[in-house]
Amino acid sequence: MLVLGLETSCDETSAALVRDGSEVLTNVVASQVDLHGAYGGVVPEIAARAHVEALIPVLSEALDGSPGPVDLVAVTAGPGLVGSLVVGVAGAKALAWAWEVPLVAVNHLEAHIFAPMCEGTLPEVPFLACVVSGGHTLLAEVRGVDDMEVLGRTLDDALGEAYDKVAKFLGLGYPGGPIIDEMSAGGDPRAVAFPRAMISSGDLNFSLSGLKTAVIRYVAKVKESGGSLPPTEDIVASFQAAALEVVVRKTVLATRERGLGSVVLGGGVACNRSLRRMMEEAGREEGLEVVFPSAVLCTDNAAMVAASGYLKHGAGFCAGLELEAEPSLTPGGCIPGEGRF
Ligand code: KG4
Ligand code: ZN
Numbered sequence: 001m002l003v004l005g006l007e008t009s010c011d012e013t014s015a016a017l018v019r020d021g022s023e024v025l026t027n028v029v030a031s032q033v034d035l036h037g038a039y040g041g042v043v044p045e046i047a048a049r050a051h052v053e054a055l056i057p058v059l060s061e062a063l064d065g066s067p068g069p070v071d072l073v074a075v076t077a078g079p080g081l082v083g084s085l086v087v088g089v090a091g092a093k094a095l096a097w098a099w100e101v102p103l104v105a106v107n108h109l110e111a112h113i114f115a116p117m118c119e120g121t122l123p124e125v126p127f128l129a130c131v132v133s134g135g136h137t138l139l140a141e142v143r144g145v146d147d148m149e150v151l152g153r154t155l156d157d158a159l160g161e162a163y164d165k166v167a168k169f170l171g172l173g174y175p176g177g178p179i180i181d182e183m184s185a186g187g188d189p190r191a192v193a194f195p196r197a198m199i200s201s202g203d204l205n206f207s208l209s210g211l212k213t214a215v216i217r218y219v220a221k222v223k224e225s226g227g228s229l230p231p232t233e234d235i236v237a238s239f240q241a242a243a244l245e246v247v248v249r250k251t252v253l254a255t256r257e258r259g260l261g262s263v264v265l266g267g268g269v270a271c272n273r274s275l276r277r278m279m280e281e282a283g284r285e286e287g288l289e290v291v292f293p294s295a296v297l298c299t300d301n302a303a304m305v306a307a308s309g310y311l312k313h314g315a316g317f318c319a320g321l322e323l324e325a326e327p328s329l330t331p332g333g334c335i336p337g338e339g340r341f
Contacts, residue, residue, distance in 0.1 A: 001313075004063070004070045004095065005306025008088030009080025009108045010135065011035075011042045013054035015062035016302035017070070021310030024118050027296065027303040028062045030054040033175065040168040042134075048083030055091050062302070070101060074309020077105035077319075077338070078329030079135070085325035093321050104309040105319040105335045108300075112266035113142060113331075114311060115293040115304035123262035123289055130251045132275070133267030133300075134160035134175070137247075139204050139254045140331050142264075145311045148331045151254050152204025159243060160269045162208040166215050166239055170232060180236045181272050187237030189274075191230045192218060194242035204250050204257075208243060215239050240274055248278045252286055262289035270298040316340045 075092030096103035167176020283290035323337030
């Protein structure tokens with residue numbers, strides 16, 4: 001089955017052709033990073049307009065050389081920015097109607113969770129999913145394509161958002177995640193003792209906005225006292241160590257609580273080299289299988305949407321032309337215009 005995936009939930013316009021949910025034939029991603037860089041974050045109105053401009057060229061490139069007609073169209077219906085989501089949803093509806101093929105609506109968070117399918121590394125259910133991106137930080141027990149339970153989430157900023165905000169404050173550029181990842185490699189993670197928020201809270205939730213404030217306060221305090229700041233590499237390495245220690249600790253805690261033997265990491269921050277190293281180390285200690293998709297499948301892309309759509313279609317889900325974008329969709333949440341056959 002040849003599936004066309006479409007992804008426009010935030011600031012990446014992407015289209016992909018995936019065969020049988022696992023063989024990625026094309027995965028075209030047009031990033032808007034240059035457009036939003038000057039603002040230090042995604043500007044929703046600019047993002048929506050850029051999707052309109054990029055959709056047709058990205059689609060044409062993804063479909064170029066298609067081995068045959070598309071059998072199914074899968075599109076991200078939420079969560080995300082409403083003005084961005086509607087561009088992909090409208091495009092997908094038009095294509096499914098014109099080609100007379102079924103349409104399936106995909107939850108962006110579930111797409112991050114099922115991304116390893118594209119590389120044949122998705123573990124057997126049940127497993128623990130840890131989604132860490134610019135908009136989300138959550139832990140979920142995944143028991144099936146339509147059966148997952150959120151165990152914990154951030155109560156304020158998402159992990160990627162914290163990276164981006166700290167980088168913006170330090171004047172390092174946008175997006176902050178990859179920059180801090182790179183700089184931290186040459187820094188001392190023990191240079192500054194930033195707080196590990198909620199590390200012993202006993203639940204599986206996170207709080208990251210306090211850590212960002214702690215970095216800002218620390219810099220202000222050192223400057224006020226006339227002292228000299230450690231190298232920026234040390235500050236970002238220390239920030240990163242504090243943030244990631246909590247994520248890894250709570251991921252392990254969740255697997256223990258639920259008796260799960262494997263962990264799937266997804267979302268843009270899952271590209272992070274320290275997180276990968278720390279999670280693999282924890283996995284070895286705990287006897288856990290730890291799965292990371294390759295970087296292009298961690299950040300927003302349509303191949304993961306096609307794979308997730310293929311699974312949903314197999315489970316009997318379908319969407320009609322009344323499908324609507326659902327900006328605040330949660331894993332396992334209801335999508336307007338979706339049903340089962
Ligand atoms: O999954 P994604 O592409 O979009 C959302 O669904 O949010 O994630 C983007 C986020 C940004 O906050 C970016 O700074 C972060 O992922 N990110 C990273 C790295 N690469 C991207 N954070 C830490 N280390 C990285 N290497
Ligand atoms: Zn994402």
